Amino acid sequence: MRICFMYGILSFMKVRYTYRLRPSKTARRRLMREWGMCRYVWNRMVEESKRRHELNRDEGRLHDEEFGDKTAQRYLTILRNLTCDEHGDRWLREGSVVAQQQTVRDFSKARKKALLDRKNGIAPGKRAGLPRFKSKRDSTATLNYTTRGFSLYDDDGGTRLRLAGGIGIPVVWSRPLPGKPSSVRVSQDTDGHWYASFVVDKPAETPLPETGRAIGIDPGVSTLMTCATIDANSTIDETDAYDLPHPEYGKKAQRELARLQRRMAKERRPKRQKPSNRYLKNKRRAAEIQRRVQRQRQDTANKWARRIVRDHDNIAMEDFKPKFLAKTTMARKAADGAIASVKHALEWQALKHSRTLRLVNPSDTTKRCAHCGAIAKHRIPLKERTFRCDSCRMSRARDKNSALNMLCRAGFIPDGVDGVNPRWDAVPTGTRPANREIPRL
Ligand SMILES: [Zn+2]
Known part of the structure; x- marks a missing residue:
């Protein structure tokens, strides 16, 4: 967050x-006990909210918003005072009231979001669901x-x-x-x-020195980010200096993961039975590998984003919609690249260092010639790596052409690529949504 x-x-x-954290055995036990109490509080909140909902329904009232945070917090006080074990000890009071109040707050927030989504008519598959019971097995501790x-x-x-x-x-x-x-x-x-x-x-960070440079970035599958830059003297650089190659972390881990998953499939038991130790061990190992891959991706993304932001004042990047690539034959490779997380890292770094980041509307950026502005009539398949313009005979690496188009459309090349400057609005593309600018600090 x-x-x-x-x-x-x-x-x-x-x-x-x-x-x-490195908690001792005693500390771990106490943390788990705190969590057990918070989980209990959460589940009692779910139960109470359900009960009130049903009561309201029986009485013909449609909305059950009165179990808001204030009421829920009051209910927590009652719970803490009245919940007793067989010896009459009020055990819920032994736990931290702060942690339990925060649990209630999280519950209220989740419930409010679900009710709001429902009210706004968001489809059942897409809206947030009402808070559900947390089981001991399927929930991880959070305090x-x-x-x-x-x-x-x-x-x-x-x-x-x-x-x-x-x-x-x-x-x-x-x-x-x-x-x-x-x-x-x-x-x-x-x-x-x-x-x-x-x-x-x-x-906020001390501002980075101005560089007079701008960069256009085109996200892709084989090279994750293809870049073209322009410096203060309007010299365009199309080398690979800032490109981010696909690191393929997921592919490297895939073989090991597949082996673990095969083993887990053999060890799987019916749902109500306790899973075997071997199964749990493999599950832990698989989670560890996935976490490692995720961290590697994050690390690469952050390092790249920091470099881009350090060396450029103005950044233009495609306003990328990951859904498109997820539908192609390269979906697995695209997902492994985690373009969205790279984009997110760049947005964050730009915000942090007060650089201008424009997210460029991607329509026609691959089909348009950066030199003369003509738009190719035919579809260009993903495997076609060179862009050849039918009008001016220019030929450029496909992704570099797109990256230059990003720079143009964001307004960072006033004189145009190669000294030619066809205006974007001269191109009849119908109604085109505007570029988005990431706000600055
Ligand atoms: Zn051309």
Whole structure:
């Protein structure tokens, strides 16, 4: 989650910083107990919301919005006071009230979203569903704390995280925390690793020096991002200096994943039975591989985006719709490239460093000649790698031609490619949606 705020001239961003936790056995047990209580609270909320819904329906009322956050929070107080075990102990009170209140808040938010979607007539498959029961087996632990519920304290081993109830946990400070955190989310992944994700108010970065350069970016399948740049002297560069080749992380992991999945298929038991240890082990291993692939992709995307933003003031990129490639024969390779996440990384870096990023409407950018502006009459199949213009006989690498078109359409080449400047509006393409600009800080 990345949110930006403006306070007068000084701008701050809310940024998440995530660190690995190394809880002791005791701490792990206590975290799980906290989570068990939060899960219980969540499930009681689901139950109560259902009960009220049915009550409303029986009485002929259509809307059941009165179980909002305030009511739910009051209901939590009642739950904490009245839930007893067989010895009469009010065990829910032993857990952190902050974490439980946050659980209720999350529940209310999810419920509100679902009701709003329903009200707005969003189709059942697409709208958010009402919150459902969380089972012990299929849910992973997540605990949220506001400043009231956690602190950082120095121990002889370094700075530790202390959660409400006095749970102290060593943190792996892989990088320094840039400010005082306003909240923390402690969560467990499917491998059983624990993480703390802090929300920090961070001052905006010092601005990068201006470069006078602009770049046009065309996303694709074999080369993930094809680039063409123009510098302050209007010199166009079509070399591969900034191109991002397809890293194929998923393809490399595919063989191992397939083997694990075959093994898991053999070990699978009916739904109600406890899965075998071997099955669980393979499942964990598969999740680990997938996570590794995801991290590699993220890392490559971030490094590339940072370089693009550092070296260019103005960035033009296709307003890419991943659905198109998902329908082609190269769907698997396209998905492995994770173009959307690269685009997201670029948007974030541009925002962070106050660079101009224009998302260019992609219609005709592959069919148009960047030199003379003529649009090819025929469809150009994906395997055709060179663009040959019928009007001016120019021939260019297909993706470079598109990248140049991105630059033109975004208005970053005032003199046109090769000194020719056919205006976009001179091209009769019917009604064309406008480019989108990513807002700047
Ligand atoms: Zn041409």
